[in-house]
Amino acid sequence: MKPLFTVLALFFLTSTTWAASTHGIEAHDPWVREAPPTAKVLAAYLQLHNHGDKTHTLVSVESPAFKHIELHRSEEKDGMATMVRVTKIMIPAHGKISFEPGSLHIMLIDPVAPLKAGNKVSLILYFAEGSSLAVSAEVRRGGAAGMNHHGMDHSMEMHKESHGDMKNHEHKH
Amino acid sequence: MPDTHTSKPWMKRIAVALLLLVLGIVAGALISRNSPPPADSGTAAQLLEPRALQPFRLSYDGVPLLDNDDLRGKWSLLFFGYTHCPDVCPATLAELARAYELLAQEPGVLEDTQFIFISVDPARDTPETLAAYTGYFNPAFIDATGDHAQLTALARQLDIRFRRGTGSDEAYNVDHTSAILLIDPQVRYHARIKAPHHAQDIRRQYLEIRRQYQTPPS
Numbered sequence: 001m002k003p004l005f006t007v008l009a010l011f012f013l014t015s016t017t018w019a020a021s022t023h024g025i026e027a028h029d030p031w032v033r034e035a036p037p038t039a040k041v042l043a044a045y046l047q048l049h050n051h052g053d054k055t056h057t058l059v060s061v062e063s064p065a066f067k068h069i070e071l072h073r074s075e076e077k078d079g080m081a082t083m084v085r086v087t088k089i090m091i092p093a094h095g096k097i098s099f100e101p102g103s104l105h106i107m108l109i110d111p112v113a114p115l116k117a118g119n120k121v122s123l124i125l126y127f128a129e130g131s132s133l134a135v136s137a138e139v140r141r142g143g144a145a146g147m148n149h150h151g152m153d154h155s156m157e158m159h160k161e162s163h164g165d166m167k168n169h170e171h172k173h
Numbered sequence: 174m175p176d177t178h179t180s181k182p183w184m185k186r187i188a189v190a191l192l193l194l195v196l197g198i199v200a201g202a203l204i205s206r207n208s209p210p211p212a213d214s215g216t217a218a219q220l221l222e223p224r225a226l227q228p229f230r231l232s233y234d235g236v237p238l239l240d241n242d243d244l245r246g247k248w249s250l251l252f253f254g255y256t257h258c259p260d261v262c263p264a265t266l267a268e269l270a271r272a273y274e275l276l277a278q279e280p281g282v283l284e285d286t287q288f289i290f291i292s293v294d295p296a297r298d299t300p301e302t303l304a305a306y307t308g309y310f311n312p313a314f315i316d317a318t319g320d321h322a323q324l325t326a327l328a329r330q331l332d333i334r335f336r337r338g339t340g341s342d343e344a345y346n347v348d349h350t351s352a353i354l355l356i357d358p359q360v361r362y363h364a365r366i367k368a369p370h371h372a373q374d375i376r377r378q379y380l381e382i383r384r385q386y387q388t389p390p391s
Contacts, residue, residue, distance in 0.1 A: 035263055036256075036309035038302055041344070043259040068344070074260045080334050081261045081351040081368065101264045102369050108259070109344055143267035144369055 023131045024052025025091065030137035032121050033101075037114040042066075044106040044123060044137050045099040050091040057128035058089040058097075065121045067110035074102050083107075088128060101144045115139045218378035223361035229327040231291070231319030233300050239289070239317035241360050247285045248383065249356040250375075253333050255294035255347045256306045261368070263310075265351065266290065270310040271372035272379070279380065285358065286379075292318040293328070293335040294347050331362055355379065357386060 030046035050056050061069045071086040089104070091097045099105050106123070115121065119139040126132045231239040252269065254262035269288055276282045290307045292298035295318045298306075303316035318324070328335060331354050338346035353370060357363040364382050366375060 033259075033263055033267075035259075036306045038305040039256060039259075039263070041257045041259040043263075072260070076351075076368070077348070078334070079350055080336070080348040082338055082348040083260070083346045085339065101260060105260045141267065142264075143271060144264035144371060 023056070023127075023129070024054075025050055025056050025127070025131070025133055027125070027133060027135045030123065030135045031142065032108065032115065032137050032139045033142045034115065034117045034139050040110055042108040042111065042115070043101075044108055044121070045101065046106075046135065046137065047099070048091050048097045048125075050093055050095050053093050054129070055093055056091045056131070058091065058125055059087070059128045060126045061106050062124045062126070063108065063121060065112055065115070066108045067112065069109065069123075070107045071104070072107045073104050101142070117141050218355070218382060219365045219367065220382065221362060221364060223357060223359070223363045224330075225359070225361050226327075226330055226356065229323070229330070231317045231323050231327065233295065233318055233320075236300070238300065238319065239291075239315075243315075244356050244360045246358050247287050248358060248379070249287050249289055250379070251289050251291060251331070251354040251356060252351075253291045253293050253328065253335065253349050254351075255292050255349070256298050256302055257294065257344070258347070261351050265353070265368070265370050266307070266310040266314075268370045268372045268375065269314075269353070272375040273311050273313070275372055275376040276379070282380070282383070287315055288313070289315045289317065291324070291327075292316070293324055293349050294318075295320060295324070332365070355382060 026049045028047040028049065030044065032042055032044045035042050044061075048056075048058065058071070061071065063069060071089060072083045073086050074081060074083055076082075086104070089097055097104070108121075117139050121137045121139060123135050123137055124132055125135065226241055226244070228241055230237065250269065250272075252265055254265070256262070273283070273288060276286065288311065290303070292303055298318050300316070300318070303318060307314040307316040319327075324335070327333075328350075333350045333352070333354070335347060335349040338348040340346050351368040351370075353366040353375065354362065355364040355366065363386075364378075366378055
């Protein structure tokens with residue numbers, strides 16, 4: 001019985017690095033787009049699933065790796081790409097919210113230190129209902145595709161066509 | 174005559190079925206005509222009547238960075254943005270960098286192709302900042318910026334708009350048109366690739382436009 005428990009515990013511990021849960025809220029595939037070392041503003045993306053019976057409202061995010069964090073949505077307005085600050089995001093019961101390139105993103109302002117692909121960034125998500133959720137986001141190189149099929153196709157294409165240079169290869173998990 | 178009694182509703186049913194079929198075809202044709210185009214064409218390049226660029230000059234603190242002559246004899250893919258942009262700009266530049274890698278597979282293409290990132294935020298983006306920023310995506314990428322009047326003069330010719338958006342003095346956003354612009358070797362505004370951008374689409378559309386340019390239909 002004990003080995004089984006150890007295996008389960010290990011599985012739980014390792015799985016929390018990509019899927020954390022609080023009061024039925026689960027975070028999937030959190031990642032931060034690697035940016036030039038000089039970049040002052042970065043973006044984090046993830047999916048939030050609400051498995052519970054009550055709406056959860058994301059109101060803020062904090063991280064020891066950044067001085068300031070805001071929630072934003074990229075939009076097309078008057079023929080221009082613009083960013084609208086969002087103060088709360090409702091995740092309905094049994095619903096899902098996706099933060100993805102070109103849309104909702106967690107805006108990470110003023111990194112304390114430059115971040116490189118492979119680094120982990122801890123983010124704490126605060127909900128209006130009083131709960132919080134700690135997630136560990138991986139820093140990755142990434143383009144506009146996020147995790148949709150379009151992106152997968154590109155990724156596979158790059159893999160196929162790349163000639164030893166993995167510089168622009170997007171990591172998918 | 175029981176036969177006629179049974180055949181009448183039978184014929185009626187066929188008539189109704191035929192009518193429904195015809196209505197279905199008409200409705201289908203109408204719907205397909207009015208339905209939005211398939212998702213892929215959202216990123217289709219928009220070909221323009223090539224328009225010669227009027228003389229422009231971008232400079233920073235008196236140092237010339239870009240003018241018409243820099244575009245002559247090469248295809249240029251232009252993208253306007255700013256380095257404090259966390260989402261759209263790095264995503265687009267990453268896709269452009271991947272498009273560059275894909276185009277490297279096409280013999281001779283990169284020899285007369287240049288990628289240019291133009292910052293519409295000269296207050297925060299110095300040439301040094303820009304060089305580090307674009308160099309991260311691809312060291313071959315060219316960058317430029319200019320004062321507001323210079324940027325406006327160029328942007329206006331390319332139907333690019335930009336304006337300071339919301340946010341504090343240190344962390345303000347800049348709204349900007351996110352299309353990629355294709356300038357042909359005769360320094361003419363040739364095509365426009367609208368967002369969202371994906372490397373494969375950029376590659377395919379650029380190569381198609383290039384092919385048509387080199388062998389114009391007789």
